Amino acid sequence: MRLLHRASPWRELFAADNLPDPASLPSLLSPLRDALIELGPEPGLAEAHAWQTILVEALSRLDLPAWRISQLISDHNELLYRRAIQLSLNEMQGQGWGTPPAAFCVLTLGSGARHESLLAPDQDNAMIIADYPDRRHTEIDGFFQSLGERFTSRLDEAGIPLCNGHVMARWPMWRKRLSEWCEQLSLWTADRRVKRVQQSNILLDFHPVHGDAGLAGSLADHVQRSMPRAGLFLDEMATLLDELPVALDRFGRLSGDGEGAPHEDALNLKRQGVLPLVNAVRLLSLRHGVRPPDTRLRLAALVLKEGLAASQARRLTAVLERFQERLLQAQQASLKAGAIPDGWIDLSRLDTDERLLLRQDMQAIRSLIRLAQASV
Numbered sequence: 001m002r003l004l005h006r007a008s009p010w011r012e013l014f015a016a017d018n019l020p021d022p023a024s025l026p027s028l029l030s031p032l033r034d035a036l037i038e039l040g041p042e043p044g045l046a047e048a049h050a051w052q053t054i055l056v057e058a059l060s061r062l063d064l065p066a067w068r069i070s071q072l073i074s075d076h077n078e079l080l081y082r083r084a085i086q087l088s089l090n091e092m093q094g095q096g097w098g099t100p101p102a103a104f105c106v107l108t109l110g111s112g113a114r115h116e117s118l119l120a121p122d123q124d125n126a127m128i129i130a131d132y133p134d135r136r137h138t139e140i141d142g143f144f145q146s147l148g149e150r151f152t153s154r155l156d157e158a159g160i161p162l163c164n165g166h167v168m169a170r171w172p173m174w175r176k177r178l179s180e181w182c183e184q185l186s187l188w189t190a191d192r193r194v195k196r197v198q199q200s201n202i203l204l205d206f207h208p209v210h211g212d213a214g215l216a217g218s219l220a221d222h223v224q225r226s227m228p229r230a231g232l233f234l235d236e237m238a239t240l241l242d243e244l245p246v247a248l249d250r251f252g253r254l255s256g257d258g259e260g261a262p263h264e265d266a267l268n269l270k271r272q273g274v275l276p277l278v279n280a281v282r283l284l285s286l287r288h289g290v291r292p293p294d295t296r297l298r299l300a301a302l303v304l305k306e307g308l309a310a311s312q313a314r315r316l317t318a319v320l321e322r323f324q325e326r327l328l329q330a331q332q333a334s335l336k337a338g339a340i341p342d343g344w345i346d347l348s349r350l351d352t353d354e355r356l357l358l359r360q361d362m363q364a365i366r367s368l369i370r371l372a373q374a375s376v
Contacts (some may be wrong), residue, residue, distance in 0.1 A: 010068060014075040017082060031058040045080055045087075045158035052076060052119065053335055056328070066325035067116075067296070074115040078108065078209045080158065081125070081151070085210045088150035092143075101140045103130035105211035106151075106169060113207035113293045114278070118324070119331045119341040122161045123152060126203065127169035128215040131177045141175070148175055167202055178215055182222045189226065192236030201237070204282060205293040220291055227286040231376065237283050238373040244279065246362045246369070247272035254347065254359050262344060269330075270343025273323050277316065277365045280372040284308065287375050295320055307375070316368060319361040326358075 013020065022036040035058040039051045052073060059069045085106055093099065109124040111117045127148060132140050148169035156162045169175045176184065185203070188196040204223065208216035227234070247267050249255040256267040278295055285298045288305040292298060299317050302308040308316075331341035350358065 008068070010064070010072060011075060013072060014079045017079070017086075029062065031061040034058065045084060045154060048076075048083075049080060049159040053332075056119065056332065060332075065321060066328040067321045069328060070118055070324050071115045073119070074108075074112050074117040077112055077117060077121070077160065080155065080160065081106065081108065081209045084151040084154040084158070085147070087154060088147055091150065092146060097143060097146065100147075101136075101143055102132050103212040103215065104128065104144060105208050105213060105215040107206040107216060108209050109167060109202055109206050111205075113205045115207075115294050116274075116278075116320075116324070118327055119335070123155055123163045124167045124202065125152070125169050125209075126167070126174040126206065127176075128181055128219060129175070129177050130212070130215060131179050141172075144175060145170070145172075178218055181219055185219075185222065186226060189230040189233040192232040192239075194236065194240065197233060197236045197240055200233070201279070201282070204286065207293055223286075224289050224291055228289050230286075234283065234287060234376040237286075238376045241276065241279055241283070241369050241373060244271065244276050246276050246365050248359070248362045248366060252359070252363060254355060254362065263346075265346055265348040266344045267347050268343050269323055269327055269345045273362065273365065274320070274327070274343075276369060277320060277323075280365070280368045281316070283372045284375060287372075308371075312368070315364055319364055322357070322361060 019036060019039070022033045025033040025036070027033075032055075035051070035054050038054060039048065043051065055076065056069055056073065059072060064072075089100070105128045107113065107126045107128065109126060111121060112124060127144060129140065129144055148171075152162060152168045152170045162168065167174055185200065188200045204227075206216065206219070245257070247254055247256050247269075254267070256272060259268070259271075261268070281295050281298050281302070284290075284302055284307050288302060288307040290298050290301040290305060290307075292301065296317055299308065299313040303310045303313045326345050327343065330345045334341045347355065
């Protein structure tokens with residue numbers, strides 16, 4: 001397993017606020033060049049978001065693996081976030097609000113923060129504000145409440161829907177001063193209450209998308225210092241891994257839970273495959289003080305921390321990559337059929353070897369969960 005991380009040139013594609021000039025791309029990248037030409041030079045947020053399906057098709061034609069495409073979808077969503085936030089700041093200044101009264105950082109959470117988004121994610125975000133005196137709370141928080149409401153509404157109108165669970169910077173629960181976030185995490189991790197573990201799981205995968213990234217770094221420092229010592233909290237997190245079981249029955253055969261299944265051969269690979277893997281890796285990472293949110297990077301870092309054998313990390317990385325490929329293929333098929341992309345796959349479309357491999361992958365995740373539970 002290669003443990004030295006090297007940033008891919010592909011990750012520069014959406015790093016700037018302006019998209020690459022199609023004319024600057026070589027003929028070797030003609031599918032991407034054609035996709036950028038189709039998008040146009042100055043698309044609105046809605047047009048840029050709708051373009052993602054064309055982007056995915058172009059990247060697939062270039063033979064990029066699904067895990068890399070997932071990273072680029074996440075990067076493109078971050079670009080949309082930056083544009084929505086900047087448009088909102090410009091609007092507020094034009095209306096007399098002035099410039100931000102304190103340093104701030106908008107975070108993406110969940111799969112977006114892990115750079116593992118596929119098609120049709122909803123919003124999961126938060127905001128850290130630099131500490132300020134209590135006497136200025138109405139003034140300063142009022143500014144950032146308005147900013148949160150504006151940029152999340154813009155993203156919703158562009159096609160990235162508001163989070164049904166209200167995990168967004170427009171709500172006070174997910175918009176706090178840095179010291180308040182540190183105090184909140186200390187409170188959440190002080191014991192083993194289920195609701196607090198669930199809320200922490202949402203927050204603990206975060207990535208700065210706009211503003212002062214140093215605020216996110218300070219919060220990550222606090223997590224890294226405090227979490228390995230939060231024994232009761234980690235113990236409850238380990239117990240909750242059983243609440244989202246992998247898609248295997250007690251005999252080790254493939255078996256979905258059937259919850260919300262569109263048909264009898266449907267298996268929710270996101271809920272019963274990807275999420276159990278991600279949750280177990282997160283627990284091990286917190287236990288061993290691993291910092292990055294990306295699951296691939298966490299697996300590599302766990303080898304260095306002696307939390308996983310290199311062979312097991314390689315295997316689990318391959319499992320995640322296969323799951324992302326199956327999900328992306330299923331989502332593209334759903335789009336072509338006029339349906340909304342989701343986390344379901346059709347087992348009837350898998351041949352015998354593919355079903356056997358999927359079963360083995362689920363067994364590898366089950367073994368990882370046992371290891372994670374035994375680590376606390």
